[in-house]
């Protein structure tokens with residue numbers, strides 16, 4: 408069974424279950440779908456609006472972000488971890504490898520940074536004794 412959000416030509420929105428995606432396609436193709444509200448035709452899948460997390464509200468809103476609610480305890484823990492890392496580190500983006508090396512060599516102020524490094528860059532850092540840690544950070548909030 409599969410559930411679709413549908414909408415008729417008059418804009419009534421309703422949900423309907425189908426045996427399969429192809430069952431929906433054949434009914435829709437034969438124009439045999441009718442609106443659950445008005446009985447009219449012209450029913451098609453409702454457009455799902457993309458849910459873009461807005462910027463803003465960086466600091467202190469660790470409370471519920473309804474648009475980005477973690478799906479599992481593991482994801483919640485990950486999200487919390489990510490928030491802490493983001494709060495406690497400076498984002499140096501693509502300069503991460505160079506910056507980490509500079510800090511390690513005392514050429515840059517000692518601080519916690521985060522950013523992106525290629526696998527080769529990360530390996531080279533580790534081989535040179537630079538303490539780096541891969542973070543499971545989703546790409547969505549990367550700025551650089």
Ligand SMILES: [Zn+2]
Nearest residue numbers: 415419442445
């Ligand atoms: Zn309708």
